[in-house]
Amino acid sequence: MTEGKWYSRIRRAVLVAAGALTLAAGTTAHASAAPPPSDGGTFSPQVVGGSRAAQGEFPWMVRLSMGCGGAMYTTQLVLTAAHCVNGTGNNSSITATYGVVDLQSSSRITRKSTYVYRNPGYSTSTGGDWALIKLASPITGAATLPLATSTAYDSGTFTVMGWGSATEGGAQQRYLLKANVPFVSDTSCRVAYPSMKTAVEICAGYPQGGVDTCQGDSGGPMVRRDASNNWIQVGIVSYGQGCARPNYPGVYAQVSALSAAIAAKAATL
Incomplete structure (x- = not known):
């Protein structure tokens, strides 16, 4: 790329x-x-298709x-x-x-x-x-927020959040939004992003689009629960083609590798 x-x-x-x-x-x-x-x-990017997060x-x-x-x-x-x-x-x-x-x-x-x-x-x-x-x-x-130190949590359903745009090219948000996105395999993600750095990047999103991070969310964490039900960071919002477009998942820095x-x-x- x-x-x-x-x-x-x-x-x-x-x-x-x-x-x-x-x-x-x-x-x-x-x-x-x-x-x-x-x-x-x-x-940065914001959360498209999200809902408002609760205080705390x-x-x-x-x-x-x-x-x-x-x-x-x-x-x-x-x-x-x-x-x-x-x-x-x-x-x-x-x-x-x-x-x-x-x-x-x-x-x-x-x-x-x-x-x-x-x-x-x-x-x-x-x-x-x-x-x-x-x-x-x-x-x-x-x-x-603890970091993932192994790939044990680099799958399943993740949670993303941010104050970025709720629509591609839209305004930044006053209130924190959140959404859940599923893991996308490297093989599938490279169809959308042939130059994806598979050693240090991880993808998440729905094939049909509709839910994603967006402008203004860059740098924010992608998280999931660990074996003790505590939040653990598995990704850092990095890039994507537009926001929540079909067949273009979000790409995140893979914390377990970093x-x-x-x-x-x-x-x-």
């Missing part, structure tokens, strides 16, 4: 003003998404001011997608919003970023779409 075709499928949203509420007025279609700007960008249902969920999602990896680190940020280095331009499903809630907790680490291998044929954002200070008592590298880097931040 050429770089141009890759970026045409990334699920990003439009930029929002620095310091403004992390609710974008609108988004570009996946097909028109541009590479991230130097300040950390704003891109996904307590580790984070909205990032460039229009992406993320999940609390530790009380001071947010895991998101590499394509949501421009590069590695000091960065105080990103605002993380935590603790609410309504982005306008007075109960929201916000933190500025201080540093961003973007997986340096992301643009290679084997690179995974992940990045870590360090916050200026920990969020005391924040819920964190968790060791994520943990190793997080330990140094």
